[in-house]
Amino acid sequence: MSYKPAHAGSGPASNSLRILETVARFGTGTTAKEITDALRMPPATAYRLLNALVGDEYLVRTSDLRGFALGHALSGLVAAATPPTVCTAARTIIDEFRQGVRFAVHLMMFRSASLRVAEEDPDYPLHSVFELLRYPHASAAGKLMLAELGDPALALPGGQLVKVTDHTITDSGRLEEQLAEIRVAGQASEINELEEGSASLALPVQLPDGSAGAALCLTGPAERFTAISEHAEAARELTVRLKPLLF
Incomplete structure (x- = not known):
């Protein structure tokens, strides 16, 4: 033949x-x-x-x-290319939580060393989405993922720390120190690092094995970061409720 x-x-x-x-x-x-x-x-x-x-x-x-x-x-x-699926029950309790805060509440999923938008706040759409997904070292959710990975180079384009804004961490030693702090604190934050004038706090939603599989993010004006942080405990309680619904 x-x-x-x-x-x-x-x-x-x-x-x-x-x-x-x-x-x-x-x-x-x-x-x-x-x-x-x-x-x-x-x-x-x-x-x-x-x-x-x-x-x-x-x-x-x-x-x-x-x-x-x-x-x-x-x-x-x-799996990495497939959009994350969030069930109705999870979306409902996230919406309920949003009603009690004056900041954006987004849910990000970790997929194969990359971030995926799972649930975007309809009232406060995400800005700088390309930078958010491309440069995890510049966002709170991304730092939470990097802290979980252990080796930041796995998720960084070319292993490089790109300067997204004047406040973005581009020194590998400083980033490693911050990731170590994140592992201890169980939460991550950024102020003006992804977008000038913006700040975010991210708390992990854990997989059954205890590792982080997603991040619940509260985002708002940089000057209001203290007010954003006041919702940390309530947000952490929400992540516990989300865990069996997401994983």
Whole structure:
């Protein structure tokens, strides 16, 4: 049988993606022959790419070694790209809490060393969203996540501490000291670091194993940070109520 790639000029990366798509479509146990037939790909090419995908854990071999299934690495990518889901009960108690404060209340989820907006305050929309998601060292929620990770470089673009504002921490030693304080205090804060004139306090919502899986954030004007902090204990009580609803 002669083989001709479905897309002329396809490179290794494109062919690897096509193999993953085929396994996802056919399901667990997809064989190498099914892949080569479906993609009209030479067996030598398919086997080389399959071995690489298994080595990188994007695919795993089934227990009988006859076929393939999607691996853990791909599951992590899917989880990171999927928008967080917050149940109605959780949204309801967050809304109730918002009625008792005059500041924005947002819920951020931690996904594969990155932040995701799970519940945005409709009355006080998030500003600087790109910077919030891209530079975790500049936000309270991001610092909470970095403190949980242990190695900030895992979540920083290129491992660099980008200067978002004049107040953003860009010294790695100073950041490490602050993360250590966050681990002890069980909360994180920032003033003017993500956006000039803004401040935020973040408290962790814990996973069943006790680690932080999300952050409840109170945000408002920088000059009102003391007033924001006065809601810390009530916010912490809310995180306890949120835990069984989110995880």
